[in-house]
Amino acid sequence: MDRLPNPVWLRSFEAAARHLNFTEAARELGLTQTAVSLHIRSLEAELGEKLFSRAARRLDLTELGQSYALTVRRALSDIALSTNSLFGPATRQTLTLRAPISTATYWLAAELPEFSALYPEVPVRLVSNIWADSAAPGDVDVEIRLGYGDWPGLRAEKLCDETIVPVCPANAPLPALEKMRQGPLIHILGYEDNWARYFEAHDLPPNEAAVRHSVDTTVAALQLVMAGAGYATILTRFARNAIAQGAPLQVAGPPIPFAQSHYLINPDGAAAPSPLAQLYSAWLRERLARDAAP
Template identity: 75%
Template sequence: MDRLPNPTWLRSFESAARHLNFTTTARELGLTQTAVSLHIRSLEAELGQKLFTRNARRLELTELGQSYSLTVRRSLADIALSTNSLFGPASRQTLTIRAAISTATYWIAAELPDFSLQHPEIPVRLVSHIWNDSIAPGDVDVEIRLGYGDWPGVISEKLTEEKLVPVSRAGGGLPTCNNLQKGPLIHILGYEDNWARYFQANNIAPPDQAPQHSVDTSVAALQLVMAGAGYATILERFARNVIRQGAPLEIKGPAIPFAQSHYLISTQGAAQPTAAAGLFCAWLRDRIALDAAV
């Protein structure tokens, strides 16, 4: 076979010839700047010619480097074209995110368009559920849970500090949270004490009557509220997202601290997260920090 330099060196050279910057090349190829520089030096040593002129502030192709870059670029493009034509485009790895149905509906789904705008190359599947054990851990890339962070067998990273607010249908005529005790009140199973905690925090005597409705998710609770069936307490994060999207809903009192938080979950001893999962988690932390700063 005729003389052929290391393909990895050629790939680094082609990218560096386009960008004329080793740092940008390293970012594009997922390498370190040191690795890119080593590839170029190795290729130059193999060819016995300088391909770049390294100045203090900029990188320039030599005449030989300019000519060679055109050939290398065309050759790599031909290989990519042939590969796609014969074997189809590279399959994209779908990022699967698992969250409770209320978290998925009223928080993550509302934020996902921004992630997809920043990373259009990553297809996303959002899996909602009610109970945490409804899907096997190996079926998801990122899991987000609401709780105290004390689940056995997992590593939890605290993401948020949550607050609780009372909500009513928009235009319902309730002027202050003091009137909420008149009901009707909607309870969410598993969080039946939220109303008692809310009234206590605001020095309001709790009502004596039983709740008019009890449901198992914040999704169902908000549907009842918007239908005019009563009032519910939900996370302020959820309420503001729903209102921002135009739902006929109003917050009817000050927020109080909520004991539970949202956590990123990883299984002890599990494999390293995928690159897509890492990008999503970094993006989510940035979004939370941005919301907290507002």
Template identity: 75%
Template sequence: MDRLPNPAWLRSFETAARHLNFTTTAKELGLTQTAVSLHIRSLEADLGQKLFTRNARRLELTELGQSYALTVRRALGDIALSTNSLFGPASRQTLTVRAAISTATYWIAAELPDFMARHPDIPVRLVSHIWNDTIAPKDVDVEIRMGYGDWPGVTSDKLTDETLVPVCQSGSPIPNLQTLHGSPLIHILGYEDNWARYFQAHGLPPAERAPLYSVDTSVAALQLVMAGAGCATIVERFARNAIAQGAPIRIAGPAIPFAQSHYLIAAPGTAQPSAAAGLFCAWLRERLALDAAG
């Protein structure tokens, strides 16, 4: 790295450049006046230039000091801005919620404005499982997974029962299940049997046509549906939220039960949930109860 003076010296210099008074600077930084004066002298010695002119009753910045103060102030401001943007203000505890990208996109994100309206003092960071390698389990406050609830090494608490529906582009002519049976089909990797299960539930054999597309998320499947590439089977909750958000898709057939559900996950040895996490989980269950009621 290129030459960089001691950050503590730079902070003292920037504050002193604003106040032009070492006593006031010391009060703002929680230091002694002697410590501030030592920081400034050390910085000047390191740079080989005077930054202040010390008069009997006041300080003045030299021309070099004025130019350097602008640069240092901008740099410290950028660091503060980035710190607050990424980690939040020190006085506020960010709630980190992790979910699969489809769950995050087509369920949790759609509901979050209601949570924020009720709890504006709790910043929420919503992350997907693609960040598993960069976010340690201990840094996740609430985790939501879809599956059978049989993950080893964790405690799972069932949140939902889900249903599955076929979706097609909003303008597609799909008058009945027979037409759907012969339409171009989109498969989601890991759920390749969803179409067969759907058709079986309605007394139809598996589709004979090979899938035109196979994708790894419901998000990608819905994008293909919106583009008119074919039809996909999607968790009904996701489909209805996507439609509510204006996605040009429609549900093309009746729902069937889906074997997988959403669960709240707790790892072994996890500390008691924070107050914010408790409020979030209670709010989520309340929203689900409202959905179930109509």
């Protein structure tokens, strides 16, 4: 086939050329302004020519850009017209993800903008549950669980190893480990041994008498930490994303290995995953590989 740029870049270019504004184009396409700008720069690099002239508070098409915009607009219109006439109006498929509430809040939600920038045509529905076994299978394309990978009747594909770290308020002095051991400590139900494991990894005995609060989610534990109610141990991945999102927290000690991992879940004997599930799963594996790269 003759030279053909990425169709996603072309769609962003057509919208930006019509609005002469990256922000308006992004709003129309359901993308971020940064994603549209990246698509345009990538297209210009692919073509070896500038399509827009950029000035303060003003965006204009170059002469080549004007000519190319007409061609791209006509081509996209022809494709849309042919698709509608042959196959009927589009029915958008939604990708439904399910994960534990803390995984959804402090990991998947933080990564979704990148996925959506790459696949703007795929609406995403993210649903969560507190306990893995509390949710019926339902109409879910991709399910992610945190555990040991030994759920009866389910195939589990390990996604990544995890570590845990202690966290404290951002505005507090970093405590020594012995000071943290004196509490107050926050337990997360289902992971009550995290503090004992953390202290034992540093040759210190556990201190159950220092436990002041028990909660059922990492979300609640972090709210208590931010309120100054104590220290909590959480997944390093969650701590990093919460801090990146602006949570007033800081990591208060080095990570230690965590026995549980995140897994992709499929029922035994189930049909092959849907194309949307395969698309998202492949992207997630690639995203994790980038995180793991030195």
